[in-house]
Amino acid sequence: PPPHSRSDWIGPPDRRSNLRPIVFHVPPDESRLERRLRELRQETQAWNQLFWAQQNVSFQQEKEEFVYSRLKAKGLKMKDETGQKTTLNAEEMADFYKDFLSKNFRKHMHYNRDWYKRNFTITFLMGQVALERALRWLRWKKKGTGN
Numbered sequence: 001p002p003p004h005s006r007s008d009w010i011g012p013p014d015r016r017s018n019l020r021p022i023v024f025h026v027p028p029d030e031s032r033l034e035r036r037l038r039e040l041r042q043e044t045q046a047w048n049q050l051f052w053a054q055q056n057v058s059f060q061q062e063k064e065e066f067v068y069s070r071l072k073a074k075g076l077k078m079k080d081e082t083g084q085k086t087t088l089n090a091e092e093m094a095d096f097y098k099d100f101l102s103k104n105f106r107k108h109m110h111y112n113r114d115w116y117k118r119n120f121t122i123t124f125l126m127g128q129v130a131l132e133r134a135l136r137w138l139r140w141k142k143k144g145t146g147n
Contacts, residue, residue, distance in 0.1 A: 016053035021045065033132055037125040044118045051111055059100060066096045 009023040022045055024038050070088055071078060080086050101108075 014049060014053065016056055017049045017051075018056065019045075019049055019052055021049065031129075031132060033125070034129055037122065037129055040118070040122055040125065044122065047118075048115070055104075055107075062100060063096060 005025060006027070008025050011021045011023065013020050022041075024042055026038065027034070030038070067088055068078065070092060071086055076086050078086055
């Protein structure tokens with residue numbers, strides 16, 4: 001973000017993860033607690049981007065292989081005589097989705113557990129930052145009315 005900006009900036013979706021990356025605003029008077037929160041948010045974003053990029057690439061690759069093998073078993077090609085992509089019906093694709101989710105159940109379970117831990121920590125730190133800012137504002141206000 002430009003120096004005069006006071007907000008985080010959110011970019012367009014990443015082509016692999018489909019998540020929108022965030023460029024975090026760094027205030028000039030950032031406290032140690034605020035920096036800790038921002039760095040945890042940045043680390044969590046990078047972790048999340050990596051997980052979903054890998055997951056989506058794996059999903060697409062396995063889906064292509066599944067479609068190819070099913071079409072081959074039916075004696076069909078990836079494209080029909082008009083050049084259109086040949087597709088499978090919803091029931092056949094449901095088999096793939098079910099298998100993919102079953103195969104990746106543990107990975108998703110661990111991801112969800114870690115995601116909740118990170119979000120709990122981030123939320124807790126956000127509460128601490130809000131309290132710190134409120135106390136800073138009250139001290140400033142008290143100092144301003146005392147003179």
